[in-house]
Amino acid sequence: MYFVSTRNKSNKNDKWSNQPYLDIYKVNLGEKEPTEVKGLNTKYHDGPVAVSSDATMMIFSRDGHKQGLYKEGQKRVKVAQQGLYLAKKVEGKWEYVKPLSINSSNYSVSHPSISSDGKTLYFSSDMPGGFGDTDIWKASLDGATVGTPENLGASVNTPAKEGFPSIEEDILYFSTNGMQGLGGFDVYKKDLTKTSAAVNLGRPVNTNKDDFSFSMKAGADFGYFASNRSGVDNIYKALAICKSEVIAVVKNSETGKKLSEVVITITDAMGNTLGTESSDVNGEVSFAINCETAYMLVASADSYKTLEVQVSPTTASSVEEELLLSPVNEMITEKEVKLDNIYFEFDKSFITERGSKELDKLVKIMKDNPSMHILVKSHTDSKGNASYNLKLSEERAQSTVQYLISKGIAKDRLSGKGMGSTDLKIDCTPNCTDEENAKNRRSEFIIVKK
Structure with a gap:
């Protein structure tokens, strides 16, 4: 894992945060002590980072002091713009190569993420043409050459701050404080192949504090993110919950006719009610479930005997349960x-x-x-x-x-x-x-x- 940290107390403090400048670190998961990534850190901010899927290329954020990228209009203090920089792994070590072509003294470019094929760069920037503060953008990538940036549009960006993109196949994770969330920065998920709105990941990933920098490999059952919920920025591991859907189809046991307006209640193993819905004109009702958990469906209707059907744990994306209700005359x-x-x-x-x-x-x-x-x-x-x-x-x-x-x-x-x-x-x-x-x-x- 590559991450950034202010743990290097020998660094001088950033006057804006009164914390040491960020450095880039790495750690083999399971080991206790991270090590500094030699050859990349400066006396100013370095990071966050993105590593290519073949682990041979790194793009990382850095204050633009060395490149001479300073914000305009700052008279007394030179304030550097964030830019993106390229490093490559040579004989097992990361070596700085060059700045990317989209860096500018007129705007910041930060928070990189590289597509799995290495051909597209996602990043945050306040460059002209956005919706407000910082937006999420993408551009073609060929080494240090970056194509014309493209704003990801209103389904992702707002007039407030968006940042910390992480792309996995067609799924984009990002953080924003511009949508109706739980407070501070919240993590959102957006399928870039669909026009639907971004989805808030909800609790427990998001809190009323700042939650950001979420990443999750495609097909993995866990991800990582950062949060200041404890008062300082820490890294957390999020375990994925296997989701499924149970579709109940209610029928008359004698005639096979589908029954509408049947009250279906779903309960957990302890008998606690988790939801109640009525079957539609097709005799159907659906519930979102955790696929690793057993549930009970309870069907109740006038003139019919109440029926209970157990839903077993499943790895399928959806399961169908047929509920055959016996008419009251059988009672x-x-x-x-x-x-x-x-x-x-x-x-x-x-x-x-x-x-x-x-x-x-x-x-x-x-x-x-x-x-x-x-x-x-x-x-x-x-x-x-x-x-x-x-x-x-x-x-x-x-x-x-x-x-x-x-x-x-x-x-x-x-x-x-x-x-x-x-x-x-x-x-x-x-x-x-x-x-x-x-x-x-x-x-x-x-x-x-x-």
Whole structure:
């Protein structure tokens, strides 16, 4: 890794920043101590740098003192313009060659980045023809000869500051304080083959401080960037998150008809809701996901049995899940109304939002069948004290009954009974698995009268 740093305390301080002038360093990743790049550093600012993909050519920024590039209108102090300079590796060492042809005393040229084929140079400059302060430009590159600069346009540049470009194939990373970001300089990503706007990389790369100089090799799962979030400029490593998309297609299990207006909720492994959408006219809804993580899709609609489908981790850019919803008439048997489990929070008896959606289906069934009477039986698993389990299950049964009454079901059509752990669906005591315990924790809706 090549980087610039003010760590050389023997340098005199830059009067503008009261920090030592920047020097160019290198470090083999995994080693602790970086070393100065000999032959390139001066007593003024040197860097940032860009290295060609074959590691034989370097283009780096430098204050223009040696070249005599000074800002005009400075009477008392000579202020050098930043320019770009070429170095080549000879027998394993970097040797300075010459300044690039686009350097000028009328404007700065800095922050170089070289395309992978070595034929295009990207840089920042306040040269005429831009949008404001410093913009991102590109130009053809042939050794130290640079073609006519071309401004990258309004999808990248603003009237404020843009800088620190890094090009990988057709993807440009850059930083700006001229777009609506999180504060200070933010890192953005722009696909140069598309007309779409640049995309803010978001947290945790960007903060309300200055975040800049992001670089990431094509196909790599990590990148590097600089930030002053700690109060001083430091280099950070960013790990890429594998992104994918899950597309849920909702259908009637009997007819195969695609169903719209079905509420689809995506949850994580802990049951936390991450998003909720309704299926469109094609029965579809999509969610952006982390492809290395498992998720659960929960589909809920009036007159249909709630369905849960697990989404397994995947490396595909998108996956499709078919959700086949069973009509409500399949829920009514001779002995009971079959609902999905009515979930309660641990050690609690109040009805959760998820539980209420399931109970609302029973409300509809009982309103459609006005002579139906239901006994609510609430069960626990075999863990814990038997008398406590019986008490908790009774509270849950009565809480369920009260919810149904609150939805307009007559009190005399309902009864509730807590069963505790006295009627296990799976007799596995004392070595029940988590799956067996889950099956034992259940609510039953017994049809007393049709």
